[in-house]
Amino acid sequence: MYQQMRLWDNQPDISHPSSVKDLGKKVIIDTDGLVILYGNFLTLTESDRLFWELYKSLNWRQEEIKIFGKIRPIPRLTAWYADAGKSYTYSGIKHHAQPWNPTLKSIKSQVEDIAEVTFNSVLINLYRDGKDSMSWHSDDEPELGKNPMIASVSLGGTRRFSGKHKIHKNLKFNIDLTSGSLLLMKGETQHFWQHQIPKTSQVVEPRINLTFRMVK
Ligand SMILES: O=C(O)CCC(=O)C(=O)O
Numbered sequence: 001m002y003q004q005m006r007l008w009d010n011q012p013d014i015s016h017p018s019s020v021k022d023l024g025k026k027v028i029i030d031t032d033g034l035v036i037l038y039g040n041f042l043t044l045t046e047s048d049r050l051f052w053e054l055y056k057s058l059n060w061r062q063e064e065i066k067i068f069g070k071i072r073p074i075p076r077l078t079a080w081y082a083d084a085g086k087s088y089t090y091s092g093i094k095h096h097a098q099p100w101n102p103t104l105k106s107i108k109s110q111v112e113d114i115a116e117v118t119f120n121s122v123l124i125n126l127y128r129d130g131k132d133s134m135s136w137h138s139d140d141e142p143e144l145g146k147n148p149m150i151a152s153v154s155l156g157g158t159r160r161f162s163g164k165h166k167i168h169k170n171l172k173f174n175i176d177l178t179s180g181s182l183l184l185m186k187g188e189t190q191h192f193w194q195h196q197i198p199k200t201s202q203v204v205e206p207r208i209n210l211t212f213r214m215v216k
């Protein structure tokens, strides 16, 4: 019996194999919400491959928005993929779902493994250059429910992502979202914080961002 236990104790620890990827997990904010960055979610080779595949194959649209009575193109291209029958109003724009393709399904399932929730839709943004941007907002549409989990994957050029607290003006963060990173926003984040992708005068490569969501 003693011998047997010794043998068993000497087995390699398979619960933490050395091949487990270091995802580069970092807590960005844990006040009034939780924002977590996984800097190494995808390898650079994988991110590069996915960038070009999505860039070439997705059905990109130029949406328009009405500001002060004038209709203007939004400063980025978008695509919206979801389970059948879903539609979603975002910044006053009604998005009709396109069906999942195998590439998007595979990214979704890798994101779900880390986020430990399932998603039924993804809003995809293409920032063609530094003039493309997304202004301050919270992802607080009623369809997303009270404390939504938003999982955001970045591919291609690095862009700055800024956050600011809605009440405590001194609470801010800035992170550079590199290719292959995954950012999770959860808990009360959308209630207390706003985020943006500012324009930049620097030369930047095109960037694709996928935000996975659960639409009720
Ligand atoms: O491009 C990003 O990283 C942010 C996108 C975003 O905030 C959104 O789609 O709601």
Ligand SMILES: [Fe+2]
Residues within 6 Å of the ligand: 137, 138, 139, 195
């Ligand atoms: Fe957002």
